[in-house]
Amino acid sequence: MRVQALIFDVFGTCVDWRRSVAREVAKVLPQVDALAFATAWRAEYDPAMARIRGGERGYVALDDLHRENLQRVAAEFSVSAPERLAHAWERLDPWPDVVAGLTALKARHVIAPCSNGSIALMTRLAKHAALPWDCILGAEIAQDYKPKPQVYLASCAALRLATDQVMMVAAHNDDLFAARYAGLKTAFVARPTEHGPHQTTDLGPESDWDVIASDFHDLATQLTP
Amino acid sequence: MRVQALIFDVFGTCVDWRRSVAREVAKVLPQVDALAFATAWRAEYDPAMARIRGGERGYVALDDLHRENLQRVAAEFSVSAPERLAHAWERLDPWPDVVAGLTALKARHVIAPCSNGSIALMTRLAKHAALPWDCILGAEIAQDYKPKPQVYLASCAALRLATDQVMMVAAHNDDLFAARYAGLKTAFVARPTEHGPHQTTDLGPESDWDVIASDFHDLATQLTP
Structure with a gap:
């Protein structure tokens, strides 16, 4: 049966969270290293979700986790961050190929995010x-949160x-291993600068994913008969 | 506080279900009065949801209710309807003002359906x-199903x-009474031929809704400062 829908990881795969969040941080906290702050904020993301995945805490939308994590990271950087900075995650810029690639894919497929972000975000x-x-x-x-199978x-x-x-x-092999385990088809698109110029993870595919594409244009081309 | 999002009734308000469903019925059941069949099918809609609203039955997506209702109506018309006809509700045409009106509204607001249809539908x-x-x-x-407050x-x-x-x-006063009861702002757009040329209900606003518009173009104009 033909693939009818494509669902996408968003942070890192569709959008450049690192430089976009750093830009928003720089606007309100000019005294900190904005890229380091963005990286530290992102590092709080998985541990915050882990408690919910593990059942220690009920589902809390990522908007609220971002807000909690922001205050923790601000304390580490010895600054006071305005609550509204948590909305930085709503203002992330797409990688250059994404909008045109999604528009091409949309002509033949349902396209939707399958992100840990909330509906509002x-x-x-x-x-x-x-x-x-x-x-x-x-x-x-x-x-619940990825990579739990129920999200897929x-x-x-x-x-x-x-x-x-x-x-x-997704640009993350772990996301695709989880999706495959849940029975879905998989496509890998590398984003080798998601974590900056010295990224060491997810530089390439770690399995024989159904599609391995260089970017979203290539993905659209490979999925067009 | 300014209205930030507009949520829409869909069947009747955005799309002309009656003539669109009749067209799909005519394709596969040429022996029946297609408009009468569409009207009879739609008449099963509210009773089917009422059991779920009342707690007699757990939530079942409208796709499945449409399928069940289709078999009931086909029996009344002494025909056998193909299951795939249930997908007729995915192929409804918009009223002429809807796409341009929504596009204009989308520039300043979040726009989303708040319909009894499922995410898939x-x-x-x-x-x-x-x-x-x-x-x-x-x-x-x-x-759950409208007009239960929890849907809004x-x-x-x-x-x-x-x-x-x-x-x-919405084009339906009942929908707006329920939305207002839940605390939402309200806009009425009349669709006086939704039920055909002899429609007797919802021909005009039955309360002082926050906006009363002649169509979606007018709605966009009234909401643009």
């Missing part, structure tokens, strides 16, 4: 970055598609 | 009708907005 980010999603899927409709399964169920009719697109 | 309908939604809200994220409240919560920052747009 993904909606506002899409408006900022002009991401032409058909709908918003991901963590909030599953009330809830996204397929919301589209009323079988898992093998849906392809997960 | 609303997503496929949006692709067919070129409805430029920012995200899909409504019954499925609430796991869940839509506001998903956007992380207060109820008075969200405006419900």
